[in-house]
Amino acid sequence: GENVEQHPSTLSVQEGDSAVIKCTYSDSASNYFPWYKQELGKRPQLIIDIRSNVGEKKDQRIAVTLNKTAKHFSLHITETQPEDSAVYFCAAQPTGNQFYFGTGTSLTVIP
């Protein structure tokens, strides 16, 4: 089955700096890549996603890039704010319906 690896596991940045989280996947059939933000004790929330027919997608301060050849995708958060502090999960979806999640990145934005 699909294997998703996520790095780094923890990330601290100063407020206003950028944060980048990277994921790799193993199944070349994967064609949908969502990113979720999970605050402590809360539900995972979908923040951005990308399908395999595009290389980049942006929504305000958040962007995702996808390199299908290298089988990796990344989340970019610019002008970070303290409320961006949370655990972020990447996921990949092969031809079935289930998501395969990474192990998460705990992001801390220092005011």
Next chain:
Amino acid sequence: GAGVSQSPRYKVAKRGQDVALRCDPISGHVSLFWYQQALGQGPEFLTYFQNEAQLDKSGLPSDRFFAERPEGSVSTLKIQRTQQEDSAVYLCASSFNRFEQYFGPGTRLTVT
């Protein structure tokens, strides 16, 4: 509109007891998923329904785990003879298509 809801939010069970966890998906969402999330880990797939049909149950860890969605909306995940290793957060997600999945708040199960 209302999001995905789950109940109970917290459940403490003694080892060997049976538990039932409920999920109310977003109205109109045909797809429903159950995931298990261990502490500090990403969610892991358990099972998937399209309407009332359980199309994939490959992630259920043992035959003690059973899920149903008899009328194509509310779903119940049942765990029989709970074990300590079943302690986790159980997340339900629903989707209108096979892509965007919206999660509920989860049920935190603690088996003592």
